[in-house]
Amino acid sequence: MAKVAIIGAGFAGHTAAMYLGESLGKEHEITVIHKFDYFGFVPSWVWLGIDAVKAEETCFKLKPIYDRFNVNFVQGKVTSVHPEENYVVVDQANGGGEASVAYDYLIVATGAHMNYKATPGLGPDKFTESICHFDTAVKARDAYLQLIEKMKRGEKQRLVIGTGHPLAACQGAAFEYITNIHTDLTQRGIRDKADLVYLTNEPAIGDFGVGGINVVKQGGRIARGGDLIEDLMEEFGLEKGVRRGVKEVDEKKIYWEDFEGNFGEDEYDFAMLIPQSRGVTFPFFNKAGEDISSQVTNPGGFILADGIYGLSYDELVKTPDAWPANYQNPLFNNIFSAGIAFAPPGPISVPHTTKNGTTITPGAPRTGMISGVIGRIVALNIIDLVNGRRMTHRERMSEMLAVCIASNGKSLWNGQATVMIIYPVVPDHTRYDNKEGRDLFVTRVERGLAGAWLKQMVETTFMHKFRGRIGWQLIPE
Amino acid sequence: MRPTKLDRFKMQCKLYQFWRFIVLNLKILKAVDHSKRA
Numbered sequence A: 001m002a003k004v005a006i007i008g009a010g011f012a013g014h015t016a017a018m019y020l021g022e023s024l025g026k027e028h029e030i031t032v033i034h035k036f037d038y039f040g041f042v043p044s045w046v047w048l049g050i051d052a053v054k055a056e057e058t059c060f061k062l063k064p065i066y067d068r069f070n071v072n073f074v075q076g077k078v079t080s081v082h083p084e085e086n087y088v089v090v091d092q093a094n095g096g097g098e099a100s101v102a103y104d105y106l107i108v109a110t111g112a113h114m115n116y117k118a119t120p121g122l123g124p125d126k127f128t129e130s131i132c133h134f135d136t137a138v139k140a141r142d143a144y145l146q147l148i149e150k151m152k153r154g155e156k157q158r159l160v161i162g163t164g165h166p167l168a169a170c171q172g173a174a175f176e177y178i179t180n181i182h183t184d185l186t187q188r189g190i191r192d193k194a195d196l197v198y199l200t201n202e203p204a205i206g207d208f209g210v211g212g213i214n215v216v217k218q219g220g221r222i223a224r225g226g227d228l229i230e231d232l233m234e235e236f237g238l239e240k241g242v243r244r245g246v247k248e249v250d251e252k253k254i255y256w257e258d259f260e261g262n263f264g265e266d267e268y269d270f271a272m273l274i275p276q277s278r279g280v281t282f283p284f285f286n287k288a289g290e291d292i293s294s295q296v297t298n299p300g301g302f303i304l305a306d307g308i309y310g311l312s313y314d315e316l317v318k319t320p321d322a323w324p325a326n327y328q329n330p331l332f333n334n335i336f337s338a339g340i341a342f343a344p345p346g347p348i349s350v351p352h353t354t355k356n357g358t359t360i361t362p363g364a365p366r367t368g369m370i371s372g373v374i375g376r377i378v379a380l381n382i383i384d385l386v387n388g389r390r391m392t393h394r395e396r397m398s399e400m401l402a403v404c405i406a407s408n409g410k411s412l413w414n415g416q417a418t419v420m421i422i423y424p425v426v427p428d429h430t431r432y433d434n435k436e437g438r439d440l441f442v443t444r445v446e447r448g449l450a451g452a453w454l455k456q457m458v459e460t461t462f463m464h465k466f467r468g469r470i471g472w473q474l475i476p477e
Numbered sequence B: 001m002r003p004t005k006l007d008r009f010k011m012q013c014k015l016y017q018f019w020r021f022i023v024l025n026l027k028i029l030k031a032v033d034h035s036k037r038a
Helices: A011-024 A042-048 A063-068 A134-152 A171-188 A225-236 A313-318 A368-386 A449-466 B005-012 B014-036
Strands: A003-007 A029-034 A038-040 A059-061 A071-082 A087-092 A097-102 A105-108 A113-115 A157-163 A194-199 A214-216 A222-224 A239-241 A244-249 A253-258 A263-267 A270-274 A276-278 A335-337 A402-408 A416-422 A444-448
Touching: A003 A011, A003 A097, A011 A029, A011 A063, A011 A071, A011 A105, A011 A368, A011 A449, A042 A134, A042 A171, A042 A449, A059 A063, A063 A071, A071 A097, A105 A368, A134 A157, A134 A171, A134 A270, A157 A171, A157 A244, A171 A194, A171 A225, A171 A270, A171 A402, A222 A225, A225 A416, A225 A444, A244 A270, A335 A368, A368 A402, A402 A449, A416 A449, A416 B014, A444 A449, A444 B005, A444 B014, A449 B014, B005 B014
Parallel strands: A003 A029, A003 A105, A029 A071, A105 A335, A157 A194, A157 A270, A194 A239
Antiparallel strands: A038 A059, A071 A087, A087 A097, A113 A276, A214 A222, A244 A253, A253 A263, A402 A416, A416 A444
16 A cells, blocks of 8 residues: 655645545545645635635635545644655644654645745735735735725825745736736725835736746737736836835835845835745755755755756756656655745746846746646656556646736626736747747737636636536646 | 737627637647646
């Protein structure tokens, strides 16, 4: 009987657990270890942050799902991994004490650890809000609703939304949040009481950490997807603070450095800034009890996989195969990383260092869709290995599709969303003979009501899938 | 390239948006098909 342990039950871990449970659950031991007892649908937290959705609608309990899939569930926090002896130590929730979970195969799917400490003053425990976790999104909502009351009383408020670190990723979420705030304030009739500022470390609006999205327009012309985003921001009256890496936040101001190395500040009444992401926070120990984390993870805590690391950006652009394909750790072949937990070989956007030596570069985004795909690939490969076959599944981010739907309003009648379809996520100039290195038939940026329908469809079908309901396997990640 | 007046009309037109909804789904499915075979 094989034992498979999965750390994390987000998009990647939960997807892997469902595939493994369905194929191996009855005869083998599958165990999921997760900090919380629920699965949270992260994309909906943008709406939770403006009170457009009830908190309980964005989550569901994991245990009943795993019972159906013959998967064991341990709620707790992993405190260490012992890859030479194949076990994980867990500090169980609700005073359950320390437990040890043995494995033959380990999937690390811990998602992003929000490293608020990398920016002094950042985070829900300090001065800014965050919609990156369920509890912090609820707190952001409450702070936002208080702000609304002030605006209703006629007080003008300044809201700054964006990235809170020079290396932060996930600009799409910040962009979606600010456009939803605009729509919500407009519907409440108090838009004139708010100054909305989009503060970002992107080299240009519409970069989104993927180097921008250029698309084919009628007549075969190549158009910059960022222009559509800029147009939307102008229409919505959003102030732009582009090419800025936030260095510090205090009670009233956000301090940043821009690409040119100039320092500046922004005042705010409400700020939702996405922090730098880190990988795992637990250490890896060898048999002698020595910390060998540096052999398993990169300095950011992301698990090393089967990619090619250490290439310069110029070399990386020419080497799409540098991106991991099966997400297997090169040192410990029974450890796989899925979703945000794997170490990317570098950024997708062009890196930039200021004259003061500060690197301001958006991190490579790994959305729920990408995480789900990696979770499935890793699970299917482990199923192969358990059944005595060689691994047959692989997909690099330079072969992967991503769809990002940034809504502006939730209504299916007069809502809108900007749909960004990017294929592949990492440009592959060896496969696509164009300047963009992407399939320009599939890659699209467009705005309209169709996006709002697509967003609703994706949310409904994903929740159906993640609840393991009938036909869940047919729904793409 | 900024959206033209025609582009803005298309963003509001429900019939056109229904067509785009179908097209976008087909584009996604084309790429997903590759992914599912991975």
